[in-house]
Amino acid sequence: MSDIEIEPYTDPAGGWGSAKSLVEILTREEVPISGSAMLLKQNKPGGFMCVSCAWPKPAKPATFEYCENGAKATAWEQTRKRIGPEFFAKHTVAELLTWTDFDLETQGRLTHPLRYDPASDRYAPVSWEEAFAEIGRELRGFDPKSVVYYSSGRASLETSYMYGLFARLYGNNNLPDSSNMCHEPTSIGLKASIGVPVGTTVLEDFETTDCILFFGQNVGSNAPRMLHPLQDARRRNVPIITFNPLRERGLERFTNPQSPVEMLTKSSTQISTQYLQVKAGGDIAAITGMCKALFAADRAAQAQGRPRVLDVAFIAEHTHGFDAFTAFCDGQDWSVLETRSGLTRAALEDAASVYARAKRVIGIYGMGLTQHRKGTETVQMLVNLMLLRGNIGRAGAGLCPVRGHSNVQGQRTVGISEKPEQVPLDKLAEMYAFTPPREKGLNTIEACEGIVAGTVKAFIGLGGNFVRAIPDTERMEQAWRGMRLTVQIATKLNRSHLVNGTVAYLLPCLGRIEIDAQASGPQAVSMEDSTSCFHGSVGVTKPVSDHVRSEPWIVAGIAKATLDPNPKIDWDAWVGDYAKVREAIQATYPEVFKDFNARLFEPGGNHKPLAARERKWETETGKANFVVPEGLDEDPDMPARHADVLDLITLRSNDQFNTTVYGYHDRFRGVKGTRSVLFMNAADIARLDLADGATVDVVTESTDQHVRAVRGLRIVKYNIPEGNCAGYYPELNVLIPLWHHDEQAKTPAAKAIPVRVARTG
Structure with a gap:
């Protein structure tokens, strides 16, 4: 504990702290000079798209069009460190399983295809031909329904299209992806409400908006490039109203590292004009309060002969279900709304009045809204609020869900989905002369349930760290070893590669930043x-090894070894020229990918057509739907109203991206040297007879027979709503029961886990 420092951080997001952090990781990964040159090509024409978040790149990029976390991701991938056969000859898998996530990934880039040898408990090198031959033999021996094809959010559109087609040619729709773990409530909720499964804003909308609502997204750590348009908006005096349990530094103040004046003067911009610390799971109540206030203001305006607050013309022409939604809001008691949201009536009415004065409003949100038992309903409540004043289908306004991984949204667009109705199966049947499976496939939670039940026999992972990202980690790792085959396509070593099936392969692939010569x-x-724009990306550095291969090459190799030849598909031609894959994508989705190759490098991106942006509603009613929630509680089955039970929020640090931990310095929260912490409100610490700095055990409050616990967390007194606590993902995923997920989307409810906290020992 002597190396651990817990000290409040008082500086803004960005600034010298960001610059220092960047220099540290470039130096640590041994790329201080070449890394700096690479970064100048990041998110630039003729360069590569950032490998971390999915925030859009502008048509006229800045000189430094990257953020601290994006630069870390580049340095992490382009490290000079290597992990080859000699490393695995020295270390057994059992030993490596005792290492931390950071220690595993920091060993460097994988350089050779590897096969797990159970006799020695080590990975050993294998040729690509041998690997494909055995994987193909194994796959041909399974019932197709027992095989899962998982993909993380960074694989390209080309790879994703080939991967999805491979799965369906094999005979299933078992295509879970990282969207299942984060924004599936967006896909389901927005589709039902407005007819499209994605957000409706584009980057240019930030230039003309006159109000921004911000829900449950930590911009300073998870999408820092968004701070630039937010700062520009604030300079135009655009109000930004934030709803978030923790006060995140990026939503408070920002110093632009690209501004010499700001850096030298240490000046900063206030980001949020109102910061409302809503309780975990209190967003439906908070939004209901705003809507209730808008209805009251509208009636007062009518009585006084003033212009209406609601956009009644838009509501009449474009929406359905308004009367039922009005009745729901009118029927809610202010005292209940205050208790559940943790916010006062005055604060919610003030936020509503700011919203009512604005003509063009953007609603931004992240997993703080989606990762609840009622996450889909929460997303739809935000839609309801936006519909009241016509803020969908208007320039400078709309919905902006902030996606995490760089192509998680795009994968869905080209067919990575377990839902057959979302994929043009008739078109695929026509193009490739086969009968696509029509049965719904397994999503992430269902795949986990199948692994536990023993019905899933094989798992192919296209990137990611699935074992670490999913809930109920301890139970899942035990069940995972019951599978016959596990195949992992990856750039770096992580824990998912060490929890193996009987037959296990680790296949190294090129990173996006590397030159892919075919x-x-x-x-x-x-x-x-995130804004539904397609971008081209070109690698700029030499591959890490002569033995690594591109993701399309690997997918094609496994497909050829597994499937019977199909005269309609030339896998080798696709691998030899990815433009041919894009031609196939365009033929499959002609309206979405018109002139795909010709527009690949269009400045600012090639915009995907979205009917809702044109106020065309592809819903069952033909209109935008007001959806009435079942109640105010986003996690109604939680016992957290008991005084001794807290609502645990899992969150990322400033020094990580998804499951990748870059280091042990959560600068903005003042934690250095550890990730074994539990952030708690001072009143809860006193009420539970604990102490700041004390070591505690956290145990899930659950009605099932499984004990889920994390031992030895250090309490950190923090500004978080009373009754809530927070700790780091993925370490605390062990506390999330597999059944604790969104009722419609099955996304893990990681933002409100019922736990008890007690002193260790």
């Missing part, structure tokens, strides 16, 4: 950002 020359790939 038969027709260096290849470009593409991805879709």
Whole structure:
């Protein structure tokens, strides 16, 4: 504990803290000079798309079009450290399983294809031909329904299309992806409410908006490039109203590292004009309070002969269900709304009045809204609020869900989905002369349930760290070893590669930043950002090893070894020229990918057509729908109203991206040297007879027979709502029961886990 420092951080987001952190990781990964040159090509025309978050790149990029976390991701991938066969000859898998996430990934880039040897408990090198041959033999021996094809959010559109097609040719729709763990409530909720499964804003909307609502997203750590348009908006005196349990520094103050004046003067911009610390799971109540206030203000305006507060013309022409939603809001008692949201009536009415004065409003949100038992309803409540004043389908306004991984949204667009109705199966059948499976596939939670039940026999992972990202970690690791086959396609070693099936392969792939040379020359790939724009990306550095291969090459190799030949599919031609894959994507989705190759490098991206932006509602009613929630509680089955039970929020540190931990310095929260902490409100610490700095055990309050506990966390007194506590993902995923997920989307409810806290020992 002597190296641990807990000290409040008082500086803004960005600034010298960001610059120092960048220099540290470039130096640690041994790329201080080459890394700086690479960063100048990040998110630039002719360069590569950031490998971390999905925030869009502008048509006119800045000189330094990257953020602290994006730069860390680049340095992390382009490290000079290597992890080859000699490393695995020295370390057994049992030993490596005792290492931390950070220690595993910091060993460097994987350089050779590897096969797990149970006799020695080590990975040993294997040729690509041998690997494909055995994987193909194994896959041909399974019932297709027992095999899962998982993909993380960073694989390109080209790879994703090939991967999804491979799974369906094999015979299933078992295509869970990282969206299942974060924004599935967005896909389901927005589709039902407004007819599209994605947000409706584009980057240009930030230039004309006159109000921004911000819900449950830590911009300073998870999408720092968004701070630039937020700062520009604040300079135009645009109010930004934030709803978030913790006061996150990026939503408070920001110093632009690209501004010499700001850096030298240490000046900063206030980001949030109102910061409302809503309780975990209190967003439905908070939004209901705002809507209730808007209804009251509208009636007062009518009585006094003033202009209406609600956009009644828009509501009449474009929406359905308004009367039922009005009745729901009118029927809520202010005292209950205050208790559940943790906010006062005055604060909610003040936020509503600011919203009512604005003509063009953007609603931004992240997993603080989606990762609840009623996450889908929470997303739809935000839609309801936006519909009241016509803020969808208007320039400078709309919904902006902030996606995490760089192409998680794009993968869905080209067919990575367990839901067959979301994929043009008839078109695939016509193009490739086969009968696609029509049965719903397994999503992430269902795949986990199948692994526990023993019905899932094989798992292919296209990137990611699935074992670490999923809930109920301890139970899942025990069940995981019951599978026959596990195949992991990856750039770096992580824990998912060490919890193996009977037959296990670890296949190293090129990173997006590396030059991908195929038969027709260096290849470009593409991805879709959070605002539904497609971008091209070109690698700029030499591959880490002569033995690594591109993701399309690996997918094609496994497919050829597994499937019977299909005269309609030339896998080798696709691998030799990715433009041919894009032609196939365009043929499959002609309206979405019109002139795909020609527009691949269009400045600012090639915008995907979205009917809702044009106020065309592709819903069952033909209109935008007001959806009435079942109640105010986002996690109604939680026992957390008991005084001794707290609502645990899992969150990321400033020094990580998803499951990748770059270091042990959560600068903004003042924690250095450890991730074994539990952030608690001072009143809860006193009420539970604990102490700041004390070591505690955290145990899930659950009605099932499983004990889920994390031992030895250090209490950190923090500004968090009373009754809530917080700790780091993925370490605390062990506390999330597999059944604790969104009722509609099955996204793990990681933002409100019922726990008890007691002193260790």
